[in-house]
Amino acid sequence: MLSNKVAPRCGTIIQRANRHSNHPIAFQKRSIGGSSGARVAVASRSLGSQRAALLLSVTICAGGLYASGYPPALHAEEIPTPAELQFEKKRKNTSTKEENRDQISSQHLQVKRSWENPGVYAWGSNTGRVVAPESDEVNIKTPRRIPYFDGKIIRDLKLDRNFAAAITENGDLLQWGIGYSPDCKEPTSTLKGRDLVKLAISKDRIIALSSKGTVYSISASKADQELEPKPKESSWIPFWSSQSQIGYRTMNPDNLVWGEKVSDISSGLEHCLLLTSKGRLFSAASGSEDYPTKGQLGVPGLTWISRPSGRYDQPHHISTLQGFDIAKIATGDYHSLAVDTQGRVFSFGDNSVGQLGFEYNSESSTIDAPSLVPIDRLYKGTNLLPRVTGVFAGGVNTFFTVDATRVAGQSEEAPPLDLGRITADTWACGQGIYGTLGNGRWTHVQGIPSKMKALSGLFEYDEAAQTVIPIRLSSLSIGSTHASAVMNNVTNVNATSKSSSNDTNWGADVLWWGGNEHYQLGTGRRNNVSQPVYIQPLDLAADREKGRREEHRFQITPRKTVKIGGRNMG
Secondary structure, X not given: OHHHHHHHHHHHHHHHHHHOOOOOOEEEEEEOOOOOOOEEEEEEOOHHHHHHHHHHHHHHHHHHHHHHOOOOOOOOOOOOOOOOOOOOOOOOOOOOHHHHHHHHOHHHHHHHHHHHOOOOEXXXXXXXXXXXXXXXXXXXXXXXXXXXXOOOOEEEEEEOOOOEEEEEOOOOEEEEOOOOOOOOOOOEEOOOOOOEEEEEEOOOEEEEEEOOOOEEEEEOOHHHHHHOOOOEEEOOOOOOEEEOOOOOEEOOOOOOOOOOOEEEEEEOOOEEEEEEOOXXXXXXXXXXXXXXXXXXXXXXXXXXXXXXXXXXOOOEEOHHHOXXXXXXXXXXXXXXXXXXXXXXXXXXXXXXXOOOOOOOOOOOOEEEEEEEOOHHHHHOOOOEEEEEEEEEEEOOEEEEEEEEEEOOOOOOOOOOOOOOOEEEXXXXXXXXXXXXXXXXXXXXXXXXXXXXXXXXXXEEEEOOOOEEEEOOEEEEEEOOOEEEEEEOOOOEOOOOOOOOOOOOOEOEEEEEEEOOOOOOOOOOOOOOEEEEEOOOOOOHHHHHHOOOOOOOOOEEOOOOOEEEOXXXXX
């Protein structure tokens, strides 16, 4: 078989070679070993022919290796071009101190613009025409001013997806959104003359606190306001009264002692907490659709059937906390928290995702009595003594701010150099699937509080006190899936015409994190964020006017009395 396959092909080659060569070719019989004893004719070339064949073989082999990509092509290294030095551009010449401050500091410009043109920026979901009342856009991707508030000062503001409420400079209530009226295109004044100072919202009602301590419950719907009983109101004219223009109810606790009044309010979807000036805590139903059933009222055994006779939304004293001087309160959708003056925190209500600060219990996902959260365990073995300074909640999440003081350990012979030093930490618990915990993880259930490292252990140098101080949180605002924090860093709003041209104003840092499905973080993108991030200044046009193209962060201007339109406001 071997001779049948090889001999004809060899003959073809020989014949071609013979035709193209003038030299005779001699034939020699050589044996190729095999069991069949077959023989194959092999040409014995002359010297010239051997050289030609060798050259042809080398060429064919080289072509085959090149086609197979081996060895790889070799290139000479390019000589790197010399680095080109770029110097900072010379700053534009300015004629006044104020122009120079605007030029060198984006923060100074932000403070200045907030004084010159106060207003309200909003962004996120606009399906209820809350963020942009005049627009039918579904989502507002970047911060946008609500034109109605241009040049106006407000005391408080609360936003729901379908309705919103605000308190004017004079203490009147404003409402807007589809939940208020489908035809509403701008904020509308509703409850007037009550000198309101604070707002809280439930699923379908607005809870408002006046400067005198009166608590009002107003429907979020204009149609319901017209159907509810309209109380009679006293007038400045003696023995004269008139009927209110809208229906509302009051929610004042009974049995208040002399000089005691409601000083703070907070509301979930179905319940609210009322804190008095004497440190006593009351709870009540704040919605009109469902009665609280998850223990968030803090009264064991209290249900719709077992409730006392009278109005369904009457306040109930949380007697379990009797003897504790409550200083701060917070509520999520279905849970409640309270902090006393000693820095102890109590929680009660729904714990389905660990939002009370306890591990989830499959046998019972609710706690109907105030329970002490073991914050001390978070600092076990650290020689730090914790004290809760603030509590914030929203949706199914809870946040604690803690001052941890360095104390001497039992095994330490000499007093530590940092004895008495305070470290400010922030802890979070609850649901983290949207990144709302702010700890860089996407945890479904977080019962034991997790430290937010981005907002913990921060320090700065205070030039006025000439010492290093901890950077605490000023406030936290928690939505259903996202959150924001205002830092209590050192600020300056005292730059005057008499101070240096390089003396600038700056405000407090603000950070955002969590769910971003409706662009509610203000980053301009739609991805969720599991760690606090900065956003750009709200008034980008002002920065561009000064020729700035680099990134700057948004800052909040601290409270200060300034003159706006000839009036002192602050």
